[in-house]
Amino acid sequence: MIMRSLLGALSILALAVTPAFAEESxxxxxxxxxxxLQKAQQGDSRQVQEEGSPSKxxxxxxxxxxxxxxxxxxxxxxxxxxGATGSGxxxxxxPFISMPKVTVGGYADVMYNILSRQNLDNPSRNxxxxxxxxxxxxxxxxxxxxxxxxxxxxxxxxNTVQGDGSLQVEFAQLDYLVNEAxxxxxxxxxxxxxxxxxxxxxxxxxxxxxxxxxxxxxxxTWYETGAGIYGTFYPTALSKIxxxxxxxxxxxxxxxxxxxxxxxSARGSVSRDRDDNKAVVGRLAISPMLGIEVAGSAYHGQxxxxxxxxxxxWLSIYAVDWTLQRGPFELIGEAALSRISxxxxxxxxxxxxxxxxxxxxxGNYHFMPEILRKxxxxxxxxxxxxxxxxxxxxxxxxxxxxxxxLSNGNRRELDRLTVGLNYRPVEDFVFKFNWQYNTQNDNxxxxxxxxxxxxxxxxxxxxxxxxxxxxYF
Numbered sequence: 001m002i003m004r005s006l007l008g009a010l011s012i013l014a015l016a017v018t019p020a021f022a023e024e025s026x027x028x029x030x031x032x033x034x035x036x037l038q039k040a041q042q043g044d045s046r047q048v049q050e051e052g053s054p055s056k057x058x059x060x061x062x063x064x065x066x067x068x069x070x071x072x073x074x075x076x077x078x079x080x081x082x083g084a085t086g087s088g089x090x091x092x093x094x095p096f097i098s099m100p101k102v103t104v105g106g107y108a109d110v111m112y113n114i115l116s117r118q119n120l121d122n123p124s125r126n127x128x129x130x131x132x133x134x135x136x137x138x139x140x141x142x143x144x145x146x147x148x149x150x151x152x153x154x155x156x157x158x159n160t161v162q163g164d165g166s167l168q169v170e171f172a173q174l175d176y177l178v179n180e181a182x183x184x185x186x187x188x189x190x191x192x193x194x195x196x197x198x199x200x201x202x203x204x205x206x207x208x209x210x211x212x213x214x215x216x217x218x219x220x221t222w223y224e225t226g227a228g229i230y231g232t233f234y235p236t237a238l239s240k241i242x243x244x245x246x247x248x249x250x251x252x253x254x255x256x257x258x259x260x261x262x263x264x265s266a267r268g269s270v271s272r273d274r275d276d277n278k279a280v281v282g283r284l285a286i287s288p289m290l291g292i293e294v295a296g297s298a299y300h301g302q303x304x305x306x307x308x309x310x311x312x313x314w315l316s317i318y319a320v321d322w323t324l325q326r327g328p329f330e331l332i333g334e335a336a337l338s339r340i341s342x343x344x345x346x347x348x349x350x351x352x353x354x355x356x357x358x359x360x361x362x363g364n365y366h367f368m369p370e371i372l373r374k375x376x377x378x379x380x381x382x383x384x385x386x387x388x389x390x391x392x393x394x395x396x397x398x399x400x401x402x403x404x405x406l407s408n409g410n411r412r413e414l415d416r417l418t419v420g421l422n423y424r425p426v427e428d429f430v431f432k433f434n435w436q437y438n439t440q441n442d443n444x445x446x447x448x449x450x451x452x453x454x455x456x457x458x459x460x461x462x463x464x465x466x467x468x469x470x471x472y473f
Contacts, residue, residue: 096139101139102137102139103136103138104135104136105135105136106133106134106135106136106150107134107136107201107202107203107471107473108130108132108470108473109132109202109203109468109469109470109471110128110131110469111128111129111130111131111467111468112127112129112468113125113126113127113129113208113466114126114464114465115436115462115463115464115466116462116463116464117438117460117462117464118460119438119461119462120212120215120414120438120460121210121215122209122466129155130155130156131155132152132153132154132202133153134150134151134152134153134170134201135150135151136148136149136150137149137150137151143177144176144177145174145175145176146174146175146177147172147173147174147175148172148175149169149171149173150169150171151167151168151169151170152166152167152168152169152221153166153167154167169270170190170223171187171188171189171190171223172187172188173186173187173188174187180232181231181232181233182229183231184227184228185227185228185229185244186227187225187227188223188224188225189223189224189225189226189228189246190221190222191218191222191248191281191299192246192297193218193222193283193298193317193319193336194213194218194283194297194319194321194336195295195323195332196211196218197214197221197222200221201472202470203429203430203470203471203472206387206389206422206430207362207418207420207432207434208466208467208468209418209434209466211360211391212358212394212416213334213335213336213358213360213393213395214360215262216262216263216264216356216358216395216397217317217337217338217356217357217358217395218263218334218336219262219263219264219267222267223270224248224249224251224267224269224270224281225248225270225271226246226247226249226278227246228244228245228246228247228282229245229246230242230243230245238289238290239286239287239288239289240286240287241284241285241286241287242283242284242285242287243282244282245280246280246281246282247279247280248278248301249269249270249272249278249279250273250275250279250301250302250304251263251266251267251269251279251315252266252269252304258343259352259353260352260397260412261397262356263317263338263356266303266315275301275302275304277301277302279299279300279301279302279315280299280300281297281298281299281300281301282297282298283295283296283297284296284297291325291326292324292325293322293323294321294322295321295322296318296319296320297318297319297320298316298317298318298319299315300314300315300316300317301314301315303315303343312342313340313341313342314339314341314342315340316338317336317337318337318338319336319337320334320335321333321334321335328365328367329363329364329365330363330364330365330366331364332362333360334360335358336356336357336358336359337355338355338356338357340353340354340355340356341354343402351402352402353397353399354399354400354402355398355399355400356397357395357399358394358395358397359395360391360392360393360394361392361393362390363389364387364388364389365389366385366387367385367386368384369386379425380425381425381426383425383426383427384423384425384426385423385424385427386421386422386424387420387421387423387424389419389420389421389422390419391417391418391420392415392416392417393415393418394414394415395413396414397413398412413440413442414438414439414441414460415438415439415441416436416437416438416439417436418434418435418436418437420433420435421433428471428472429469429470429471430468430469431467431468431469432466432467432469432470433465433466433467434465435464435465436463436464436465436466437462438460438461438462438463439461440459440460
């Protein structure tokens with residue numbers, strides 16, 4: 001009421017004296033009125049304080065919760081901590097409320113398969129599957145401090161009736177940027193062994209199933225807790241060298257030995273290091289020119305079975321990956337060799353494999369028929385593309401034939417040929433159509449991993465079709 005009365009009085013006064021200030025410009029009159037209004041507001045505020053109304057530390061939010069300015073003089077300079085005052089509104093006094101820094105995104109996929117026999121990635125022969133829903137969090141805390149995290153929800157999460165779902169933090173890392181050649185990183189880290197483990201997102205890859213070598217020998221998605229450094233050098237105007245090196249918790253097995261089902265069950269020592277003996281992992285990538293990259297990577301650390309162990313052994317993984325691009329053609333691939341020492345138990349006669357080897361070679365050809373752009377430009381725009389893909393891969397999870405010598409052993413030699421065609425209306429969304437042929441080249445009884453929680457019997461050879469839709473969001 002006081003403010004409206006003051007505004008009315010000021011307006012009448014301005015109209016009354018207008019003839020006397022006929023030579024005064026409109027801008028000057030507006031400025032003079034604003035100054036008078038500001039003085040009136042200050043006087044009203046002083047009157048309210050004098051009448052005994054308590055001062056407010058935090059205003060009642062009437063809009064977006066981004067304004068946590070305070071009304072008491074000097075309070076705005078007090079950082080959040082035990083020196084801050086207030087009660088119910090303290091939960092709004094977070095730095096990310098007043099200065100939003102976080103980007104939320106992620107990816108999701110859904111697939112359908114119809115196979116003659118279940119295989120490594122598909123425990124059902126004819127099934128729809130919502131494999132992954134993966135939210136990302138990325139934050140620029142300052143120009144030098146970054147945070148990134150990925151939360152993976154697989155097969156609906158851990159509470160599904162089938163019991164093969166999972167929910168886990170796949171990586172959560174803090175970076176401190178020093179310069180391009182040297183930076184610090186710590187947290188739950190993706191292991192830089194091979195390239196696929198670092199770039200495993202469904203919308204990014206052109207085929208439905210992940211390479212077998214990247215599933216079992218390099219147990220993608222593979223993460224451990226640790227810290228280290230990374231950076232980039234430019235030896236010449238055209239060449240580039242990337243590196244990353246970390247010390248991380250060592251792997252551990254929760255059910256005995258590492259078997260010919262691979263190294264997947266030994267990964268993920270996030271909360272503790274069972275051996276109190278850190279492993280070292282790193283990758284060095286050389287790109288002599290744009291479109292060419294060749295990289296070598298390695299992991300070496302102590303390995304200890306969870307029960308009946310005869311001491312501890314060592315796990316070493318060595319990998320090479322390559323990317324060659326020229327125009328619409330790409331040739332990518334990865335090869336990995338693992339060595340496991342002392343992989344045996346005093347209470348269990350089974351001797352686990354001491355070596356594994358696998359590789360894949362994949363060719364991609366990107367194209368877009370011009371006639372489709374003309375016939376349906378709204379569906380086949382400038383960012384649209386088709387990709388024809390051919391991938392050949394082999395894997396042997398017991399190169400020294402340790403498990404084959406046992407009556408109940410499972411040596412695993414698998415070949416796979418995959419032919420695929422996919423369509424991307426935009427780069428971040430993809431339809432995939434694959435035909436896959438699997439061959440099991442041994443006489444093992446064939447135990448098929450079901451997710452990461454169990455197994456089911458059945459050989460892994462046969463063929464079939466896989467379809468998938470995947471997108472970033």
